[in-house]
Amino acid sequence: MFSSPFLLAFPFLLLICFLLYWAGARNAYLRRPAVEEGDPASHEWHFFVPCRDEEAVVGTTVERLRADHPGAHVWVIDDDSEDRTGAIVAERAETDRRVHLVSRRRPEARQGKGAALNAAYDELNQFLAEDTDREKVVVCVIDADGQLDPRALARVSGPAGFGDPETGGVQVSVHMRNAEDPRPLADRGRIRNAFARLLVRMQDMEFSVSNAGMQLLRGRTGSVGLGGNGQFTRLAALDRIAAAERRPWQRGALLEDYELGLHMILNGDRISHIADTWVSQEGLPHGRRFLTQRTRWAQGNLQCVRYAPRIVSSRHYGGKGVLETLYTFLQPVAHLVTLALCAVMFAVLGMTVAEDGFGEAFGGMLALWPLVVVLAVVSVLPFVLWGPVYRRDRAPGSSLLVSLLWGLALWVYAYHLFPASARGFVRMLRGRNGWAKTRRNAEVVTSGPVAVES
Incomplete structure (x- = not known):
């Protein structure tokens, strides 16, 4: 037939x-050059930490960021939390002038991660002096449970990162810090924990070597993607996107991080990936939460297909970059x-x-x-x-x-x-684009579904 x-x-x-x-990803990973460090003091650093009902983890995250990166500012965006997230951050902000709380309330709140980040961008603009050199200001997005390598700012300041004036964004590698946890599900039996350990291990393996290799390959093709955790962007590059698109992060995007990277490259800024520094997060030990997360990512990828005509016609994407991006879109x-x-x-x-x-x-x-x-x-x-x-x-x-x-x-x-x-x-x-946040492993389950579609 x-x-x-x-x-x-x-x-x-x-x-x-x-x-x-x-083959290209493996070669890029194994043959990556050593990273030359730069001077973090050459830039001003601002961490954006979007939060919604994150009382289980946000205090630790803020403490760790302030301890490891004392010269940086931490902006926590409380997206109308129903727990003590805002109160925890407000208490810290009263005694630490480098900790800032961005409070959002409905109906403006809970419109997605991109909208929350845009709110922090607006607050940062009001905070900075008018004569600030915005090319020297760097914004880093960290998950509410994220922990950043203490050496990260030195490494992204180097020639492979913001030491190059053409660089608008840098993505660092992602690790799962619970990959060695012998009992990811403390209240479950041996079989469930064996599955959970393997699932977390696979996420760590996927991100720390396989995805890192893909990103380093994209570095050769000029099509590195930004992620939602460990995403560094030059404030001036965000300004250029805002001037063209009205806001840096797009409303309603399920992959607001990857979309931001597309806009950055379309505007002529370069993005690099540095595999030799990292941000860690919790791997998901629950199969249902994991599949829901990956469904969101797949749907967000499908949403990005609409950018294909702009990428093909853009003078900022070379032939290899166009092919790599289309390959990613079409997965x-x-x-x-x-x-x-x-x-x-x-x-x-x-x-x-x-x-x-x-x-x-x-x-x-x-x-x-x-x-x-x-x-x-x-x-x-x-x-x-x-x-x-x-x-x-x-x-x-x-x-x-x-x-x-x-x-x-x-x-x-x-x-x-x-x-x-x-x-x-x-x-x-079905036109379903809303999502409930994925529950953290440290959160106590009281009732209702976990990380299901809204």
Whole structure:
């Protein structure tokens, strides 16, 4: 039938694209140059910490930021919390002039993370003197449970970061600080905790080596993306986006961080990724919370497809940057097409079995088993090879065998992208763009759903 060549060719095309991207990311990660540090005193630093019902973690986050980066200002945006988040920060602000509380109330509040960050941007503009050199002011977005490497400001001040006047933004690596927690779910049994440990470990492996490699590859193509945690931006670059788009962070965006990076590059600013410094956060040990988070990311990625025409026609994106960005945009689309093709293939197989019998239908497939084995090895091996790299950089006390098993688990873990993409696409079709915040691991569950769609 006419669809058979396409059914056969499409998976091969996806595999080739994946292997090329993986090879580039791995090479970029393993061959990254040493980071030269700069002088943090050459810039003025402001941390934005968006919060909603974060009393379980916000006090520790503010204390850690002030202790590790005493010259910086900390702006906590309380997005109409119903707990003591605002009170905790207000108490600290009374005795520390570098801690600021940005209070938001409904109906203006709870309009998304981007709106909260825009409110802090407005407050910062009022705080700064008119003669401030805004090229020397840097804003860093930190999650409410985020902990930043004490060396981070020195490293992002260097030539690879804001020491280069062309750099408008810097993204640092993300680590899961509970990756070594033996009981992520203290109130659950051994089997649930084994699953939770593996899930957190996979998130740490994904972010600290695989995603870092992707970002370093994007550094070569001029298409580095900003993340929601550990995102550094030059205030002047935010001003340029605000002048063009009315606000730095876009309202209603589910990936407001990645969108900000797109706008930054479209305006001619460079973004770099520094893998040798980090921000840590809690990995999610709950499968439901994890899938909901990834569904939001997939939906946000699909929303960003609308920028494709602007990127293709932009003089600030080179050919490699255009290809890399389009590849990133189309990942959820590729997952959806793959799911559809699998359904078609099973339907075709079912019709063949009905017409020709079981033996005839599967006889030809069995004859192709060497090709199937080769394709399976080629598909799995790239994930497995991340294992020893992760062991070297993040878990040196683990054995080589364990690291290879982690790599194999990473391959299985990657399949979460298919249901996440499907759920994100369905949500888009239904016009559902609101989200409840993901509950922190330290929060006590009283009633109601956890991190479900609003």
